[in-house]
Amino acid sequence: MKSFLMIGLLLLTSYALAEPFKSADAQSGKALVDKHCINCHASSYGGDGSEIYKREFRKVKTSKDLIAQVRNCNTMLGLKWFEDEELNVAKYLNLTYYQFTE
């Protein structure tokens, strides 16, 4: 019984620690998304703009897709974000919507 508990605990902690954009800053990522990204998503998908991340056939399927997509939007919009800003945004979107663990 005890060892089951231990294994459960281990799994839980490794799950909580497994996070692909660990050292990035989700708070500043959120500020960037709120400012630059929501309007357009909301106008094409309705609601508060978050549907695009939750739709059934969403494009982003891994954390690599996610950072690639953030990079694409950055380039497309000419925002000239630095790498760490892209990572902050990816972290925020991952924690809030995608929840990839690796």
Ligand code: HEC
């Ligand atoms: C001018 C409109 C517009 C702006 C501004 C915009 N996007 Fe997008 N975004 C889109 C459209 C349209 C799609 C869907 C693309 C598709 O389905 O091929 C999309 C898709 C995405 C997806 C993938 C969603 C999925 O399917 O999983 C992510 C992530 C994303 N955008 C992030 C961002 C970020 C971050 C920003 C801010 C830098 C941003 N977008 C700004 C139009 C926009």
